Amino acid sequence: MDRMKICVACGMPMTEVADFALGDVEKDYCVHCMRPDGTMQSYEEKLDSLSALIVRTQGLDQGVARNAARNMMARLPAWKVDEADEGTD
Amino acid sequence: MTKTRRQLQKEQTRKHLIETAFRQFAQHGFITVRTADIAQAAQVSHGTVFAHFATQEALFNAVIEEFGLRISRRLHELAVGNRGLREVLEAHLKGLREFEAFYTRWVVESRVLPDSTRDTFTIVQSTISFHISQAAEREMDAGEQIPIPVHLLFNTWIGLLHYYLANDDLFAPEGSVLERYGQELLEHFMRLIKAR
Numbered sequence: 001m002d003r004m005k006i007c008v009a010c011g012m013p014m015t016e017v018a019d020f021a022l023g024d025v026e027k028d029y030c031v032h033c034m035r036p037d038g039t040m041q042s043y044e045e046k047l048d049s050l051s052a053l054i055v056r057t058q059g060l061d062q063g064v065a066r067n068a069a070r071n072m073m074a075r076l077p078a079w080k081v082d083e084a085d086e087g088t089d
Numbered sequence: 090m091t092k093t094r095r096q097l098q099k100e101q102t103r104k105h106l107i108e109t110a111f112r113q114f115a116q117h118g119f120i121t122v123r124t125a126d127i128a129q130a131a132q133v134s135h136g137t138v139f140a141h142f143a144t145q146e147a148l149f150n151a152v153i154e155e156f157g158l159r160i161s162r163r164l165h166e167l168a169v170g171n172r173g174l175r176e177v178l179e180a181h182l183k184g185l186r187e188f189e190a191f192y193t194r195w196v197v198e199s200r201v202l203p204d205s206t207r208d209t210f211t212i213v214q215s216t217i218s219f220h221i222s223q224a225a226e227r228e229m230d231a232g233e234q235i236p237i238p239v240h241l242l243f244n245t246w247i248g249l250l251h252y253y254l255a256n257d258d259l260f261a262p263e264g265s266v267l268e269r270y271g272q273e274l275l276e277h278f279m280r281l282i283k284a285r
Contacts, residue, residue, distance in 0.1 A: 011212070013162050054211060057218035059240030068208035075150075 008078035009033035009046055029078070043079055103141050103151075106131055110152050115190035119149060119198050119206075149206040156191065157213030160184040164220040174224040174234065175279060178246065181217060182271045185250070189265055193254045218243040225282075234282045242282065249274050 005014045007030035014020055014030050021027045021034035029040045032049075041049070050069035054060055060068075073079040092100075109131035113122045124145055128135040142148040163184045164177065172180075185192055199207060222239040229236045237245075250267075253274065257266045 012216070013158065013165060015162070015165060053219065054215045055240070057215045057222060057239055057243060058211070059238075059244060060211065065211075067204075068211040071205050071208040072212045 007033055008076055009040055009073075010050065011072065011076055040078070043073070046079070047073060099141075102133065102137065106133070106138060106141055106148075107151055107155050110148055111155070111191060114152060114194055115188070118194045119202055124148065146203045146205055149202065150209045153195075153206060153209045153213065156188055157209070157216065160188070160213070161216040161220070164217060171227070172224060174221070174228050175275070177221055177224040178275055178278070181221065182250075182267055182275060186265065186267045186271070189254075189267055193257055193266075196251050196254045214243075214247070218247075221246070232284055235284050237282060245281070246278055249278060 005020075005025075005028065006012070007014055007019075008028045010030060010033050012019070012030045012032065014025075017023050017025060019030050021029050021031055021040070022038045023031075033041050033046060035041055035045075047066070047069055050073065051062065051066040054065035054068060055062060058065075106127065110122075110127050113127055113130055117126075124138045124142075125135050127148070128138045131138075138148070142151060160181075163180055195202075195210065199210065218239065221243060225234060225237075225239070225242055228234040253260050253266045253270055260266050261269045
């Protein structure tokens, strides 16, 4: 496919049809950021799953992983507003 | 949506600044390069750099994000093709070799970089580890590799690479560490995890 999008929720490059939620290339979020019903995960859901991914793939401390995930999400178009509302934990 | 000429020009300047910063960091390191040096090398005014990147930290992050995007695109293409672990690690090595000077600077200086810069790199490494784990788990399930938790598999691999890169002056003072030792390290790693 000739288009290349970046998932607005997690930043993953989407290059294949299978990368897109529901295999729909009109969607702006990827298959990993989709709920079972095809809608996009919430900020909290994404923060939880991204933090868990960092811990699983690199074994980092949970708090460090959560901060890194939050920091990265703050720079993605989908979460700019939510991040400001989120406060700290 | 068609972009205006001004928007296109803005994007091009940003790209040019990222490329220039990339080369400057690779050559001199993150800490010693000042934004003024980047402006000079890119042949733009110092103000232009700040118009695109409000802080030096923002520029660090933009450059690292670009590096991560390039590496993960390469790995992503491979991972969707159901390639073997060896091929994915070879692609990782190949990707790192393209940016070896830059990556080595990061390995050496990461502890003194701003937190957000380190966070950006953490995300990049998670993406890489995820792609490696997809291939590794298929081979673990097939009984070809010994079962190892993903984080230990990745950290063992990356620890090996980073040790050689951080001490490149001892291992390959006049050339590329990954060119000289990459294949040997890969063979060693594959032997370590092979099912007996």
